[in-house]
Each structure stands twice: as structure tokens, then as C-alpha cells.
Amino acid sequence: MRGLVVARSGARIEIWLPEQRRIALGIPRGKLQKHGERIYAGDWVDVRIISPNEVAIEGVEERANLLTQPPVANVDKMLLVMSWHEPDFSNLVLDGLLAQAEFLNLAATIVINKVDLALKRELPRLERWGKLYESLGYPVLKASIKTGDGLSQLREVMRGNLVVLAGPSGSGKSSILNALIPGAKLRTGEVSEKLGRGRHSTTEVRLLPNPNGGWVVDTPGFQRVDLPSWVNTDTLPKLYREFTNYQCEFNNCTHTVEPGCAVKEALKHGEIPKERYQTYLFWRDAIRRVERERKK
Ligand SMILES: Nc1nc2c(ncn2[C@@H]2O[C@H](COP(=O)(O)OP(=O)(O)OP(=O)(O)O)[C@@H](O)[C@H]2O)c(=O)[nH]1
Ligand SMILES: [Mg+2]
Ligand SMILES: [Zn+2]
Incomplete structure (x- = not known):
């Protein structure tokens, strides 16, 4: 039977069973734990009923993300x-x-x-x-x-x-x-x-x-965005979706100092909003600072 993990809190796993329209406690089978398989809220799992309110988790379906x-x-x-x-x-x-x-x-x-x-x-x-x-x-x-x-x-x-x-x-x-x-x-x-x-x-x-x-x-809010801890300078330009529509002279163009930069050209013509380019430069600097710190 298929189940959806609807809550995960420490070792406690709650599973929604669509066919039975109820929630049961999920107990991961030993083999799952041995393979280091993690189970997250949102996971679809393969389950077997073992008691009135418990199911054994036999496997985890491949995640979309x-x-x-x-x-x-x-x-x-x-x-x-x-x-x-x-x-x-x-x-x-x-x-x-x-x-x-x-x-x-x-x-x-x-x-x-x-x-x-x-x-x-x-x-x-x-x-x-x-x-x-x-x-x-x-x-x-x-x-x-x-x-x-x-x-x-x-x-x-x-x-x-x-x-x-x-x-x-x-x-x-x-x-x-x-x-x-x-x-x-x-x-x-x-x-x-x-x-x-x-x-x-x-x-x-x-x-x-x-x-x-x-x-x-719902997620707990944050006081600041910690983009620099998980994005590197090479990835950042790919995350500004409007930048990816332009083909610069250099494939790995950072859209800052390179000649033949189509992004800066588009910026000049107002095709790319300057507000977006400004935050790009800000995040790029913040990431570079973190990268420099790490090299030390
Ligand atoms: N004036 C006004 N106040 C709002 C509105 N929506 C929420 N609030 C108030 O904003 C405050 C914070 O709202 P929350 O729903 O707790 O915000 P949150 O995003 O869940 O915050 P965290 O849980 O800290 O991430 C509360 O006092 C709400 O009453 C709104 O549309 N207008
Ligand atoms: Mg909240
Ligand atoms: Zn460029």
C-alpha cells in the first residue's frame, strides 16, 4: 500500500494512507535504516500494516525534489x-x-x-x-x-x-x-x-x-537570507532566470567586466531590470567574500 509522510518529528513519522483515509505511525524497516535511507515529510512510501495504528515502511519512492x-x-x-x-x-x-x-x-x-x-x-x-x-x-x-x-x-x-x-x-x-x-x-x-x-x-x-x-x-521565518552558504559564484548567474536568455561572448561570463556581455547590453536597453542586476551584484559580492574566507 502507498502512504504519504505527513509529519516527521525526530523519530516519529506519521503516514497518511489515502486508501483508508486515515493516519498511522510509520516504523522504518531495519533494511531501510541500514542503507541510510532518510525519510522526509512529503515522501511517498511503500507500507505494510503491522498493528491497528502502525505500519512498517518497506521503501521510499523516488523524489521529484x-x-x-x-x-x-x-x-x-x-x-x-x-x-x-x-x-x-x-x-x-x-x-x-x-x-x-x-x-x-x-x-x-x-x-x-x-x-x-x-x-x-x-x-x-x-x-x-x-x-x-x-x-x-x-x-x-x-x-x-x-x-x-x-x-x-x-x-x-x-x-x-x-x-x-x-x-x-x-x-x-x-x-x-x-x-x-x-x-x-x-x-x-x-x-x-x-x-x-x-x-x-x-x-x-x-x-x-x-x-x-x-x-x-508552514516554515519558520528567517532574519536573513543565507544564499552565500550554498551557492557559488559560477551558479549564481544561472539562478537569475532572465539572464539565461542571453548568450554572452564567454560561456562562463560573470556579467561584470567581460567584453561582449549580452546581459550588460540588455541592461543598457532596459530589457533586464536594473533592480535585478543590482541584487545580482550584491549577492555575487557576498558569495565571493564567503569563498575567499573559505580559502584561507
Ligand atoms: N496589517 C496586517 N498584519 C498582518 C497581515 N498578515 C499578518 N499580519 C500580522 O503580522 C504578524 C506576523 O504574522 P505571522 O503570521 O506570525 O508571520 P509569519 O510569517 O508566520 O512569521 P514567522 O512565523 O516568524 O516566520 C502578526 O501580528 C499578524 O497579525 C496583514 O495582511 N496585514
Ligand atoms: Mg509563522
Ligand atoms: Zn555576460
Whole structure:
């Protein structure tokens, strides 16, 4: 029988059995452990019933992908939740998250939350950011838990998929899920209250059933993006998807000082947004600093 790992917390594994429409505890067979096979939330497993509420896990199906922070397998879509204020929208942080989604080859939808906090004079800027990312092919939703804006579109985006919500601490990920998933009861809180506390103590990863079909995963927010710890300078240009449409004179062009750089040419003509090129340079510098540190 097939089962879906819906929760993983230390040694405890909960498995959804679609045929029986119930959850059982999963016990990995010895041979799995011997081969060092890891089991993650989102994994499809082959199970055999061994007691009324326990199943033995005989094998793990091949994964389509594996997100590492938090560990979730077979993700269909990332929702990158950024708030307009509290904390302020940062295209630098967003581009870091988009690079991560590209690296993992995951579809990403951008959610700009807390639009109720946008001042009237800020609306054109908000609009411009939305257009910019849509022009790169990323869907953008504007949302507010306070006014209910965008919630029905969010429902559509999530329907039938395994969706992971990621974004800075306080951007409203848990609030969005509480609004969309009856009974989710995720902890939400004031931004200021949370800053600086050791909040990553819980290691449980859980898929919440979406009443419209599919599953959702809330993730703890972060205070900063640590792109430099897992991307190297050669990979970075491939993670800015609009750059990959251009063929530079050198195959390994870094789009900085090389002659015949088609990316810089496109930048000059406004085909590539300067905002994106700026964050590219920022991340490139940050990565180079880490690489230099490592060589020492
Ligand atoms: N004004 C306004 N406040 C919101 C909105 N969405 C969430 N909030 C508030 O923002 C604060 C943080 O929301 P959370 O849902 O806890 O944010 P989170 O992204 O889950 O944060 P972490 O769990 O730390 O990553 C809470 O006080 C929410 O009430 C919104 O659309 N508008
Ligand atoms: Mg949260
Ligand atoms: Zn180039």
C-alpha cells in the first residue's frame, strides 16, 4: 500500500494512507535504516500494516525534489511571502528566495502580503514591483489578511498542490494559512515580540491538509537570507532566470567586466531590470567574500 509522510518529528513519522483515509505511525524497516535511507515529510512510501495504528515502511519512492530547510520532499510550489511593511518589502531578500527556488527547480509564486499597510502614495511603487516580477514570469499576488484581499486567488494557487510557504519572519505566512485552512491554528505573533528569540527550537515538519485538495507546509521565518552558504559564484548567474536568455561572448561570463556581455547590453536597453542586476551584484559580492574566507 502507498502512504504519504505527513509529519516527521525526530523519530516519529506519521503516514497518511489515502486508501483508508486515515493516519498511522510509520516504523522504518531495519533494511531501510541500514542503507541510510532518510525519510522526509512529503515522501511517498511503500507500507505494510503491522498493528491497528502502525505500519512498517518497506521503501521510499523516488523524489521529484527535496527542499532542505525545512526538509520536505516532492514540493509542487513555493509561495514566497513578503510583506509590504512590518517588515518592509525587500527585493534583495526576494531575489535571494527566488534564486533558491530556481536552484531547486521549484515553481515560485510571489505573495506581497499586508497591502492594507501600504500608504496611498506607495501604491504606484507596489504596482511597479508586481509588474517587474511578472515580467520575469513569476506570478505575483497581493494579499491582506486584514481586508481579505487576494485570499481567493491564494486558494486557487494552492489547490491540489504540495505548497511550501517561505519568507522573512513576520511576513504573515502562518496568518495566511490560518485564514485559508480551517483548524490550522498556527501560532502567529507580533514581529517585534519575536525578534531575537530562539524560535527554531521545533524540528517538526508537518503537511497540513488543504480542504481544497493538496497539502501546505508552514516554515519558520528567517532574519536573513543565507544564499552565500550554498551557492557559488559560477551558479549564481544561472539562478537569475532572465539572464539565461542571453548568450554572452564567454560561456562562463560573470556579467561584470567581460567584453561582449549580452546581459550588460540588455541592461543598457532596459530589457533586464536594473533592480535585478543590482541584487545580482550584491549577492555575487557576498558569495565571493564567503569563498575567499573559505580559502584561507
Ligand atoms: N496589517 C496586517 N498584519 C498582518 C497581515 N498578515 C499578518 N499580519 C500580522 O503580522 C504578524 C506576523 O504574522 P505571522 O503570521 O506570525 O508571520 P509569519 O510569517 O508566520 O512569521 P514567522 O512565523 O516568524 O516566520 C502578526 O501580528 C499578524 O497579525 C496583514 O495582511 N496585514
Ligand atoms: Mg509563522
Ligand atoms: Zn555576460
